[in-house]
Amino acid sequence: MTAALRPDASDLGLIGYYLGKVLLGLGVLQLIPLAVALAFGEWNSASSFAIGASIAVLIWALSDALLATRRSLTWAHGMVIVALSWLFGAIVTSIPMLLSGRFSGPLPALFESMSALTTTGMSVIHDLDHTPISEDLFRHLLQISGGLGIVIVVLSVFSAGGARVSTLYVSEARDERVLPNIIRTARFIFQVASTLFVVFTSALFVALLSGGFTPGRALYHAVNLFFASFATGGFSVMQASMIYYHSPWVELLVAFVMLAGTFSFGLHLSLWRGSATEVFRHLETRTLALTSLVFFALMTFGLLRAGSYDSLEPLLRKGLFTLASAVSSTGHQVNVGDTYLYDWGVLAPAAIVGAMAIGGMASSTAGGIKAMRIGIAFKAMTHEIRRILLPESAMVITTYHAGKPQVLRDQTARAATTVLLLFIASFLVGAVVGLVYGDLDITQTLFESVSVGANIGISIGVVSPEMPSGLMAVYIVQMWLGRLEFVAVFALLGYVAALARGRAGA
Amino acid sequence: MIRGHRGGFWRERARGMGYLVAVGLGVLAVAALVAAAMLTVMT
Numbered sequence: 001m002t003a004a005l006r007p008d009a010s011d012l013g014l015i016g017y018y019l020g021k022v023l024l025g026l027g028v029l030q031l032i033p034l035a036v037a038l039a040f041g042e043w044n045s046a047s048s049f050a051i052g053a054s055i056a057v058l059i060w061a062l063s064d065a066l067l068a069t070r071r072s073l074t075w076a077h078g079m080v081i082v083a084l085s086w087l088f089g090a091i092v093t094s095i096p097m098l099l100s101g102r103f104s105g106p107l108p109a110l111f112e113s114m115s116a117l118t119t120t121g122m123s124v125i126h127d128l129d130h131t132p133i134s135e136d137l138f139r140h141l142l143q144i145s146g147g148l149g150i151v152i153v154v155l156s157v158f159s160a161g162g163a164r165v166s167t168l169y170v171s172e173a174r175d176e177r178v179l180p181n182i183i184r185t186a187r188f189i190f191q192v193a194s195t196l197f198v199v200f201t202s203a204l205f206v207a208l209l210s211g212g213f214t215p216g217r218a219l220y221h222a223v224n225l226f227f228a229s230f231a232t233g234g235f236s237v238m239q240a241s242m243i244y245y246h247s248p249w250v251e252l253l254v255a256f257v258m259l260a261g262t263f264s265f266g267l268h269l270s271l272w273r274g275s276a277t278e279v280f281r282h283l284e285t286r287t288l289a290l291t292s293l294v295f296f297a298l299m300t301f302g303l304l305r306a307g308s309y310d311s312l313e314p315l316l317r318k319g320l321f322t323l324a325s326a327v328s329s330t331g332h333q334v335n336v337g338d339t340y341l342y343d344w345g346v347l348a349p350a351a352i353v354g355a356m357a358i359g360g361m362a363s364s365t366a367g368g369i370k371a372m373r374i375g376i377a378f379k380a381m382t383h384e385i386r387r388i389l390l391p392e393s394a395m396v397i398t399t400y401h402a403g404k405p406q407v408l409r410d411q412t413a414r415a416a417t418t419v420l421l422l423f424i425a426s427f428l429v430g431a432v433v434g435l436v437y438g439d440l441d442i443t444q445t446l447f448e449s450v451s452v453g454a455n456i457g458i459s460i461g462v463v464s465p466e467m468p469s470g471l472m473a474v475y476i477v478q479m480w481l482g483r484l485e486f487v488a489v490f491a492l493l494g495y496v497a498a499l500a501r502g503r504a505g506a
Numbered sequence: 507m508i509r510g511h512r513g514g515f516w517r518e519r520a521r522g523m524g525y526l527v528a529v530g531l532g533v534l535a536v537a538a539l540v541a542a543a544m545l546t547v548m549t
Contacts, residue, residue, distance in 0.1 A: 195519045256530045263526075272522040279529065293536070300541050304548040315541045316534075 007076075007499055013067040015081050020063025022085040022151055023092050027056025029141060030096060037134035045100060045134045052096035059092070079491030085151045086480060086488075090114040093142055100135055102126050107469055107476075112139070114476050117146035118483035119365060121234025121331035121457025124465045124472070128239045133220060139235050140227040146483070147231030147261065147365035148193060152186055185265075192260075192268045193230060200257050201226045207249040225250075229257035232366045234331025234457035241333040242321070251321055251334065258328040262288075262360035266403060283400040284361050287375035291358055292327050299323055299351035306345025319348070322458070326355040329367040331457020340447065340460050349460075353447055356456045357427065367455025367482055369423045373416040375400065380413035422486045426453040426478050433474045434462060453478040 030053040037046035073081070090113045098109035108124045115122045116139050125131065125139075204222035209215065221237055228235045238244040242251060260268075267285065270278035279285050299319055309315050318334055325332045340349045359368010383398040390396060398408040427450045434445030440462060448462035452475045463475070481489055 191519075192522070195522065199523055255534075256527065259530050259533070260526055268522060271525040272518045276525050279525070293540070296537055297540060297544070300544050301548070304544060310545075310549060312538065312542055312545060315545065316538060320534075320537045320541070 006501075007495060010069070010071065011077065014069055014071050014073070014077055015084065016063050017067040017069055018073070018077075018081045019084055019088060020060040020067070022081075022089060023056045023063075024060035026089050026093055026145075026150065027053045027060065029145060030056070030093075030138065032141060033096075033134040033138040036137055037132065040133050042132040042134050045096075045132045048096040048099035049134065049138070051099060052092070055095060056092050076491060076495065079488045080495045082151050083484060083488040083492035086117065086484060089150055090117055090476075090480075093117065096138065097135075100132075102131065102135070104465055107472055108465060111472050111476055113142065114479050115457070116140075116142035116233065116235065117150060118455050118479040119143050119147045119231045119233035119329070119367060119457075120452060120455045120479050120482075121228065122452060122459055122463045122475070123235065124463065124467070126465055128236070131237075136220075136224060136237050140224045140233075143231040143233030143235055144193075144227040147233060148189055152182070188269065189265055192265065192272075196230055196257065196260050197226055200230075200253060200260075203253050204250065207247060207253060208245070211245065211247050211250070221245075225254060226257060229254050229330060229332065230261045230365065232258060232261040232328050232330040232360065232364075234325070234333075236332070243334055243336070248317060251317060254332060255321060255324050258324055258330045258332070261330065261365045262328040264361040264363040266363060267361065278403070281401045283375040283379070283402050284370075284372040287378070288327070288358075288361060288371035291371065291374065292323065292355065295327075295351045295355040296320065296323055298354075299348045302345050302347025302349075302351060306343070306348065308343050308345065308348070322352060323355055326352050326456060326458060327358070327360060329356070329359045329454060329456045331451070331459075333458060337459050337461035341444065346443075349443065349447060352458065353450050356450050356454050356458065357423070359454050359456070369420050369454065370485075372402070373420050376408070376413055376416035377420055379408050380417065383408060383413070419485055419487070423453065423482070426481055426486075430474055430478050434471055437468050437471055449475075449478070453482045455479060455482045 030049045034046055034049035034053060037043070037049060090110060093116070094106070094109040094113035097103055097112050098106055102125050103109040103112060104124075104126070111122075111124050114120075121143070201222045204225055205218050208218035208221055213221065224235075224237050227233070234241075236242070236244075242254065245251070263271075264284065267279065267282065270276070296319075299322075300315060303309055303315065303319055309318065321332075321334050324330075325334075335344075340352065357369055358374055359370055360366025362370040362372040379398050379400055383396060386398070387396045400406055400408060427446070430449030430453055431442065431446040434440050434449060435442065444460050444462055447460040450456070451458050451460075452463070462471075
């Protein structure tokens with residue numbers, strides 16, 4: 001490892017300058033719920049958003065006045081900016097939540113904002129069913145912003161050129177650039193999101209309208225359902241989540257949106273361009289299809305063996321939807337938490353845990369280890385086995401298809417397995433900390449820890465407004481680490497250590 | 507519109523949506539077949 005000089009004041013200034021821009025974006029975002037609050041006469045919410053937005057804008061104004069620079073970003077800067085942006089972004093957006101009075105204190109408010117931005121979807125809000133329209137909209141706006149990537153979204157808007165911010169795109173756990181230019185990539189992501197928004201919000205509006213909703217409520221629920229589903233976030237307007245709607249059509253439409261959220265933006269580009277064969281050839285699609293099929297078969301076997309369901313409809317509406325919610329990392333629920341513990345036997349919840357751990361595709365809005373890493377790890381494993389079995393002189397080359405034919409390199413395999421192991425470590429740490437609190441068993445703590453650490457949001461009942469503060473704090477860190485896939489946070493820790501030691505690893 | 511390929515503004519969006527729905531229905535069909543087969547065998 002080469003050594004670099006200790007980060008100096010200009011490095012910290014550069015980081016602070018870009019961090020200020022991200023916080024400005026999150027402040028400007030609060031103007032939308034502020035306008036809605038004013039329109040609907042939700043004065044308490046309006047004042048919360050006005051204060052929250054003012055604080056964010058004030059921080060930006062100070063950073064812009066004191067730290068403005070034209071210096072270029074290095075990879076280290078990018079990683080540190082992204083890690084800090086998600087942390088301070090969650091802190092800043094927790095301010096209006098705290099002021100709303102719907103959370104027990106600063107920690108639960110931070111949990112909610114981190115859960116929203118990282119598209120986890122676990123909630124510790126009090127009395128969700130009677131939350132003002134503007135506050136619900138804010139929670140869902142945070143999910144779609146986090147799903148698309150707050151840093152890249154904000155900096156694509158506020159920065160003139162792509163070159164200076166392209167390093168941030170990869171730092172934000174988006175390792176596959178869809179188009180060569182970062183601004184065009186961001187524009188394509190917006191195009192996909194806006195097209196899906198128009199199509200599926202309209203369809204959900206019609207489905208809810210035909211289900212007896214008034215036009216206003218149908219639109220309100222349709223918009224929020226789209227945001228939560230495409231972001232693979234899983235927040236809900238109602239405490240009962242999807243159960244509230246009692247509608248197979250709503251569930252089907254939401255399942256399609258979750259599927260769209262699971263697809264990588266590279267795959268969306270292939271579909272838009274008409275090269276659909278890529279869907280069947282890509283290592284990640286194949287891995288996701290195979291693992292999902294295995295988990296679905298295991299779950300169905302478990303459900304039938306436990307006698308949970310005895311006909312096709314509940315197997316699909318309860319079982320398949322839950323699996324889709326897990327694979328896509330959305331977290332929409334069609335069962336109450338206790339169901340997994342008491343009615344689903346042992347095998348079916350285990351299959352859901354497995355599906356949650358893997359999650360969706362890399363460079364999508366989904367969370368989890370990501371199917372690409374599982375595919376790469378499997379390829380690496382078969383590569384090693386072949387290397388052992390074949391004669392010593394044989395040259396073993398392993399290939400896979402990802403956009404184009406690729407040769408498996410040691411560096412790729414090492415990076416994939418490292419992140420995979422870190423995710424597993426995160427799941428285990430969360431599970432063990434849960435056990436420390438005594439009242440929970442390993443099934444509950446492991447299920448919840450995987451759900452939180454992989455940014456899924458399906459709850460077995462551990463997360464609640466009354467949960468222990470220590471466990472809540474661990475879950476906040478797990479969500480942060482999981483969304484950034486560890487790398488950016490570790491880079492931040494390395495940067496802090498370098499500041500303290502006087503030398504930095506570069 | 508994405509530069510460098512055939513298709514207009516609406517056409518590429520319609521194609522993307524069409525494929526998405528087709529993949530979704532395909533997933534549903536496979537799941538229904540697997541569940542129906544397991545249901546028949548196990549009950």
